[in-house]
Each structure stands twice: as structure tokens, then as C-alpha cells.
Amino acid sequence: xxxxxxxxxxxxxxxxxxxxxxxxxxxxxxxxxxxxxxxxxxxxxxxxxxxxxxxxxxxxxxxxxxxxxxxxxxxxxxxxxxxxxxxxxxxxxxxxxxxxxxxxxxxxxxxxxxxxxxxxxxxxxxxxxxxxxxxxxxxxxxxxxxxxxxxxxxxxxxxxxxxxxxxxxxxxx
Numbered sequence: 001x002x003x004x005x006x007x008x009x010x011x012x013x014x015x016x017x018x019x020x021x022x023x024x025x026x027x028x029x030x031x032x033x034x035x036x037x038x039x040x041x042x043x044x045x046x047x048x049x050x051x052x053x054x055x056x057x058x059x060x061x062x063x064x065x066x067x068x069x070x071x072x073x074x075x076x077x078x079x080x081x082x083x084x085x086x087x088x089x090x091x092x093x094x095x096x097x098x099x100x101x102x103x104x105x106x107x108x109x110x111x112x113x114x115x116x117x118x119x120x121x122x123x124x125x126x127x128x129x130x131x132x133x134x135x136x137x138x139x140x141x142x143x144x145x146x147x148x149x150x151x152x153x154x155x156x157x158x159x160x161x162x163x164x165x166x167x168x169x170x171x172x173x
Contacts, residue, residue, distance in 0.1 A: 002079055002086065002089050002090060002121075002124075002126070003080075003086065003089075004076070004077045004078055004079055004080070004126065005078050005080045005130070006074075006075065006076045006077075006078070007073055007074070007075050007078055007130070007142065008073070008074045008075075009048070009072075009073060010070055010071065010072055010073075010158075011046035011047060011048060011070070011071045011072075011073050011142055012046065012047045012048075012049060012050040012052070012053035012068065012069065012070055012071070013044075013045065013046050013047065013053050013057075013068075013069050013071065014053045014054050014056070014057030014058075014066040014067070014068050014069070015057075015066060015067045015068075015069050016028070016065075016066065016067075017065050017066065017067050018168065019168075020067040020069070020164050020165055021164060021165040021166055021167050021168060021170065023069050023071075023157045023159075023164060024044065024147070024148075024155060024157060025042075025044075026042030026043050026044045026144075026147075027042060029041075029042060029043040029044070029045060030042040030043070033101075033105065033115070034101075034143075035101050035112075035114055035131075035134065035143075036114050036115070036117070036118040036129060036131065036143045037115070037118055037143070037145070038111075038115045038118075038119075041118075041122075041145070042145070043118075043128075043143055043144065043145055044128075044143070044144040044147050044155075045141060045142070045143055045144075046071060046073065046141065046142045046143075046144070047133065047139060047140070047141050047142070048139065048140040048141070048142070049139065049140075050068060050070075051136060051139070052133050052135070052136040052139030052140065052141065053068065054066070054068070055133065055135040055136035055139065056133060056134075056135050056136070056139075056141065058135075059135060067164070069157060069158070069159075069164070070157075070158040071155055071156065071157055071158065072155070072156045072158060073142070073153075073154070073155050073156075074153075074154040074155075075127055075128070075142075075144070075147075075152060075153045075154070075155070076127070076152040076153075077125075077126055077127040077128075077152045077153075078126075078127060078128055078129065078130050078142070079121055079126050079128070079129045079130070080129075080130045081097060081129050081130060081131045081132075082130055082131065082132055082140060090117065090121075092113075092117055094132070096113045096114060096117070097114065097131055097132060098132060098134045099112055099113060099114060101114055101115075118143075118145070121145075122145050122146075125146070126145075127144060127145065127146045127147070127150060127152055127153055128142060128143050128144035128145055128146070128147070129142075129143050130142055131143060
């Protein structure tokens with residue numbers, strides 16, 4: 001059994017403006033896959049701080065428009081892969097956690113080890129993982145696989161003045 005942690009804190013995500021009306025959607029991550037989810041598997045990627053959220057959003061693409069969104073999370077059952085002892089129990093190394101998954105998948109045409117790790121943890125119904133950021137030194141991300149209507153997962157999008165769009169029509173030209 002892998003030990004888990006409870007996270008109760010504020011997290012951040014930079015959203016593409018076109019999709020800002022769905023701040024709890026994992027569809028974007030499912031479309032092409034991500035570091036810890038293969039294509040067709042939804043995942044919600046949040047960051048511990050807004051600098052990391054912006055860095056993750058920009059990736060290697062440089063500056064592009066984005067909507068910074070804050071979330072309050074209260075989640076049980078997170079596997080903390082920033083903890084070296086948990087990495088040992090999960091048979092994973094720091095190098096695997098920060099692998100160049102896009103190059104492995106798109107160029108080398110191989111399956112990233114992070115997808116195998118994620119599938120293994122998902123098969124045991126872990127809600128998600130806490131992992132080091134690839135994009136921001138000392139940054140930490142939260143990757144959730146089970147967050148919709150899950151009893152151990154409460155996520156509140158912080159939009160007290162209703163600034164987020166309610167549908168995609170906000171962006172029609």
C-alpha cells in the first residue's frame with residue numbers, strides 16, 4: 001500500500017482563453033495526452049503556485065495569452081511523488097518523473113514511463129499525484145485523474161465576480 005497525503009490549499013492553472021469557460025475540464029489533457037496521462041485519459045493539472053502554472057502553460061511555446069485561474073482544493077488520497085520514500089515504494093526515479101514525454105511519444109514513437117506509472121496508480125483508484133514541475137525549478141504540480149463527483153475530492157474554482165466566461169460564445173468573432 002502506498003501512503004497518501006491530504007492537500008488543502010490554493011492551486012493555480014493557466015487556461016487557454018478559448019477554454020476558460022471549462023476550468024474543471026480535463027478534456028484538453030485528454031486530447032493529446034500529458035506528462036501523466038495518455039491520449040483519451042482526462043486529467044486536471046494544477047500548480048502549487050501561479051509562477052509554476054504560467055511556466056507549465058507556456059512550455060516551449062513562449063508567451064501567449066492565458067487566463068490565470070485559482071482553485072481551492074481539499075483532496076485526500078494524493079500520492080506524493082515529491083517524497084523520495086514514496087518514489088522508492090512506487091519504483092520510480094526523479095529522472096522518470098521529469099522525462100521528455102513529448103519527445104518519447106511523438107519523436108521516438110515509444111510510450112513514456114510516466115504513462116505506465118499513472119495507469120498503475122489509476123488502476124488502484126488513487127485520486128492523483130503530487131509531482132515536481134518540469135518547467136519551473138522547485139515548482140510542484142498536482143495531477144488529478146478522479147475529481148468529478150469524487151467523495152475525497154473537493155475543488156472550488158475561485159471566480160467571486162463572475163469574470164470567467166460561461167460558454168465559448170464569449171470568443172466568437
